[in-house]
Amino acid sequence: MLPRPKKRLGQHFLTDRHYLERIVAEIDPKPGEAMIEIGPGPGALTERLARFVTPLHVVEIDRELASALRARFAPEAVVVHEGDALAFDLASLPEGLRVVGNLPYNVSTPLLFHVASFAPRIRDCVFMLQKEVVDRMVAEPGTPDYGRLSVMLQYRFAMSLAFGVPPGAFTPPPKVDSAVVRMAPLSEGRPAARDEALFAQIVMAAFTQRRKTLRNAARALVDDEAFRRAGIDPGRRGETLGVAEFIALADACRPG
């Protein structure tokens, strides 16, 4: 029997077998892989992944669910980390880590940023999220969904929408459509900003006031000379800039 879902923890349990199998097929788990599942809940995905991957690490914030998982799986098969995935140190697990899960939708954006901060150690991620968030992750410049999340994740990952999942696949059904997204870290040789903190600040400024021109939105960070050096018209809006152009702008502020 399913435990009573706690709304504040974003608990919508995937109960449709067809979609459970499709997610497992998308993950394609293999023996010997290092894998962590975020938000295992009652363990429907966990059980299927643990048939292949030993040990499977899981991080679950709900104490009752964590202890039910400990009771159900042998400790050498599933290692249950009870706690907040937002504070979990993914660097404590082996490199080449695969990160998967049906994420709690109430904290999906901070979780994506947290996971992204470990990108160099990660082989790939397969996540289920609100479809609306996945649309923002994969959005192209100049489209309405394109924003800070798109730029900051596309800076580190190649991402693709795998397939959509309807609300009826969950118990209880969420109010929104869901989708499975695959994220693969870009290679070490990818274009990178010299000052990543500045890059992040410029992206933040560009999208906090997305209707403003870059000259106005990023005034405190980028001067006219830097726009000129980067070859970017300050009369453009941030939402029209691709990742490479944001990198060029940040680098033009710190000519090396």
Ligand code: SAM
């Ligand atoms: N994987 C299960 C499934 O597909 O049925 C449950 C998915 S449910 C959408 C999200 C799960 O994440 C819940 O079990 C919830 O308790 C857990 N959770 C919520 N916030 C969390 C956090 N900050 N850290 C770790 N787990 C969290």
